[in-house]
Amino acid sequence: MPVPLTQRLSATPRGARLARHLALNQLHAWGVPLGSTASDAVAAIVAELAANAVTHGRVPGRDFELRVSLPTGSIRIEVSDTRTESHPPKPGDVPPAHPLDEHGRGLVLVEALASRWEVVERDGSPGKTVCAEVDLPGWLAVVRGRGSGR
Secondary structure: OOOOEEEEEOOOHHHHHHHHHHHHHHHHHHOOOOOOHHHHHHHHHHHHHHHHHHHOOOOOOOOEEEEEEOOOOEEEEEEEEOOOOOOOOOOOOOOOOOOOOOOOOHHHHHHHHOOEEEEEEOOOOOOEEEEEEEEOOOHHHHHHHHOOOO
16 A cells, blocks of 8 residues: 655645645656546645645644545545634535635535545644545556555
8 A cells, every 4th residue: 555645734825835746746656647637636625725724724833734645446635734713614515605706615626526525623633634535546556556655
């Protein structure tokens, strides 16, 4: 099984951009082609969840965490922040954005692109984790082929 990517990043716009780049580099190392449907969906989901962690989940002086793994049949994205008093809506409860709103589309995109997603409390740490999975056709070939993560 390929080794997951786990990285703490600064809760800044730069950290959010870096999260997306790290996720795409990891997918490429695992043999998931850049520009594929799965890769594009993961890039958008990581970008939105990292931006939310930086914008809505930021606690001064604390980082957010990105984890990307390959459970059976999918790519799993987890973005954790340390804010305890602010939780996003649950799957199915995401309100549609008004067409003229400048914000409010991040979780709408996650809900549209992810095969499934959820919000969970962090184990042993303050805050929450938003988890999303993108089904990966040909998962077994990825694991058998270039699954070393190098």
